[in-house]
Amino acid sequence: MTEKTVSVEEVLKHNTREDLWIVVKDNVFDITKFIEAHPGGEEVLVDLAGQDASGPFEDVGHSEDAQEMLKNFHVGKLVKTEGGPELPTKGAFSDSKCYDSSQPIHPAMWIFVVAMIGAYIAFRTYFIK
């Protein structure tokens, strides 16, 4: 039996929470029914709907169980046509909603820390006799 093939155009259509396909390493998966059960949360998957999720999937360092699980949702092999549309991709952690440890701490965080220290000193000064 030959494996089913899926075009980029087809994947692009399944880009909503109610109808959610993603691509991992040139294989297409229909994960609509899985998103609620995903241990990493729904949003990261919805954010990648109709896209190539290979980068983020790899970055998380999913277990073998997770890779096995993927097979249950297999639709077919992705076929790209020359000159055709490209699948959007988040590439790596830094573009997705996943935490990116390579980014420096946001300046607003420092303001918050300084404000908390200031509040603590004020509290000690005025309320503790």
Ligand code: HEM
């Ligand atoms: C449809 C494909 C996916 C499947 C079947 C899947 C499955 C799983 C499973 C079973 C876990 C539990 C830990 C483990 O066994 O590795 C997990 C955790 C996680 N997944 Fe996925 N995942 C998928 C796609 C993604 C994508 C595209 C992202 C994007 C960033 C993602 C982000 C995460 C995160 C952040 C965790 C860690 C949750 C935690 O430990 O708190 N997953 N996933």
